[in-house]
Amino acid sequence: MEILGNVLLAIVSVCTFVSYFPQIIKCLKTKEAEDLSIWSWVLWVVSSLAYTLYAFLCQDTIMLIFETSLELFFCVVILICAIVFRNKSKNK
Secondary structure, three states, rough: OOHHHHHHEEEEEEEHHHHHHHHHHHHHHOOOOOOOOHHHHHHHHHHHHHHHHHHHHHHHOOHHHHHHHHHHHHHHHHHHHHHHHHHHHHOO
């Protein structure tokens, strides 16, 4: 059963990471973020932070800690891009 759990966590992790890349690439290429909801990404960051803290405090699975930490990182990157690029477009 533990092997199945690890396989499912790996599938979720890969799908989650792959889903963030198009948004990050688009923001970095276009240097625009008008179509991103900052409040949605704030909520994603809070959610990812809570999940990461849960993984550190309640689980001893290295894979879960790694996955949640990386997800938090990607959410923070997108939120920062949204804030920075939105502010740059307002200053033009």
